[in-house]
Amino acid sequence: MTRPIQATIDLAALRHNYDVAKKLAPRTRLFAVVKANAYGHGIERAARALADRADGFALLEMDAAVRLRESGYGGRIALLEGLFDAQEVKEVLEHRLSIVVHHAEQLHMLRGVKAGSAIDVMLKVNTGMNRLGLQPHEFENALAELRANPAVGSITLLTHFAQADEPRGVTWQLDVLRRLRGIEPLPHCFANSAALLRYPETHGDWARPGIMLYGVSPFGGETGREIGLKPAMTLESRLIAVRELAPGETVGYGAVYTARNRARIGVVACGYADGYPRHAPTGTPVLVAGTPTQTVGRVSMDMLCVDVTGVPEAGVGAPVVLWGKGNPVERVAEAAGTVGYELLCALAQRVPVIEVGMENQQ
Numbered sequence: 597m598t599r600p601i602q603a604t605i606d607l608a609a610l611r612h613n614y615d616v617a618k619k620l621a622p623r624t625r626l627f628a629v630v631k632a633n634a635y636g637h638g639i640e641r642a643a644r645a646l647a648d649r650a651d652g653f654a655l656l657e658m659d660a661a662v663r664l665r666e667s668g669y670g671g672r673i674a675l676l677e678g679l680f681d682a683q684e685v686k687e688v689l690e691h692r693l694s695i696v697v698h699h700a701e702q703l704h705m706l707r708g709v710k711a712g713s714a715i716d717v718m719l720k721v722n723t724g725m726n727r728l729g730l731q732p733h734e735f736e737n738a739l740a741e742l743r744a745n746p747a748v749g750s751i752t753l754l755t756h757f758a759q760a761d762e763p764r765g766v767t768w769q770l771d772v773l774r775r776l777r778g779i780e781p782l783p784h785c786f787a788n789s790a791a792l793l794r795y796p797e798t799h800g801d802w803a804r805p806g807i808m809l810y811g812v813s814p815f816g817g818e819t820g821r822e823i824g825l826k827p828a829m830t831l832e833s834r835l836i837a838v839r840e841l842a843p844g845e846t847v848g849y850g851a852v853y854t855a856r857n858r859a860r861i862g863v864v865a866c867g868y869a870d871g872y873p874r875h876a877p878t879g880t881p882v883l884v885a886g887t888p889t890q891t892v893g894r895v896s897m898d899m900l901c902v903d904v905t906g907v908p909e910a911g912v913g914a915p916v917v918l919w920g921k922g923n924p925v926e927r928v929a930e931a932a933g934t935v936g937y938e939l940l941c942a943l944a945q946r947v948p949v950i951e952v953g954m955e956n957q958q
């Protein structure tokens with residue numbers, strides 16, 4: 597028998613979630629954001645699931661963008677951080693990639709590219725995130741330069757929201773855009789998942805949902821399921837040992853958990869080398885043999901322990917859902933002081949992946 601851990605990626609869930617996004621913004625075209633290996637789900641897999649419906653894909657790794665184009669996808673493929681150096685113009689032209697231009701340096705890289713190249717540029721303005729984007733006062737000149745550059749084809753206006761998932765929202769950033777001159781004729785692409793879900797005024801011509809495609813809510817205190825999404829990744833394993841503890845006995849490295857009463861402890865074949873967060877404390881939710889319970893003690897490299905005192909039927913071999921179906925990754929992340937994004941992206945290479953949900957597609 598092989599080590600029992602596995603991640604199941606449900607391609608039907610991905611398609612369902614994309615369709616949910618599309619229903620929310622029916623007149624908006626969507627870039628499915630597949631950066632970071634499609635948030636840990638596998639970019640080739642996510643692209644295969646969504647290629648028939650995604651208006652575009654957005655990511656930031658050149659090699660992945662090229663592979664996506666070579667797989668036969670004909671829609672827009674956007675590089676969210678744009679060019680890292682002028683050499684990459686070659687690939688952009690060859691594979692018809694769209695590029696974000698967020699810095700004067702990147703405008704320079706486009707000078708001297710051969711006329712008629714019709715490069716699809718997404719001009720990014722910093723409206724308060726203060727990460728990437730031209731300053732509002734640089735916008736007019738940048739736009740004029742791009743318009744005058746005979747290598748540039750279409751130009752789309754981009755910005756990114758800092759608090760679309762929080763009470764303060766997006767208005768303060770939209771106000772910055774409203775003060776810019778010359779934006780009206782440009783197609784707009786502003787919304788991430790949170791803005792797409794909460795702020796219809798941001799939908800515009802294009803949007804860039806990421807996390808919601810994977811079935812995860814961008815909002816704290818809420819799970820994707822509550823907003824009609826289905827988890828695309830389920831991380832499962834099994835108990836490989838079960839033991840009884842007497843009151844006062846401890847569990848694992850550092851002996852950070854002490855049984856107050858008699859307890860039954862299950863040992864799960866999953867640890868931080870599989871992508872489970874080491875900082876998940878005692879009490880992190882887990883599903884054992886279909887029953888919700890919690891982790892106990894420190895997560896180690898290859899194992900973690902769970903309390904199965906209340907799950908007497910759970911013996912060696914009992915199935916465990918670390919996150920996904922029946923145990924939302926949002927809840928696990930919350931307990932571990934992080935976000936679902938980080939857990940999904942961290943799925944380790946060594947975890948075997950099973951793919952479901954495309955059976956009726958071919």
Ligand SMILES: *Cc1c(COP(=O)(O)O)cnc(C)c1O
Nearest residue numbers: 629676756788789804805806807
């Ligand atoms: C990652 C990313 C997105 C997607 O954000 P989600 O919160 O996952 O929907 C959109 N736009 C940019 C620029 C990004 O980097």
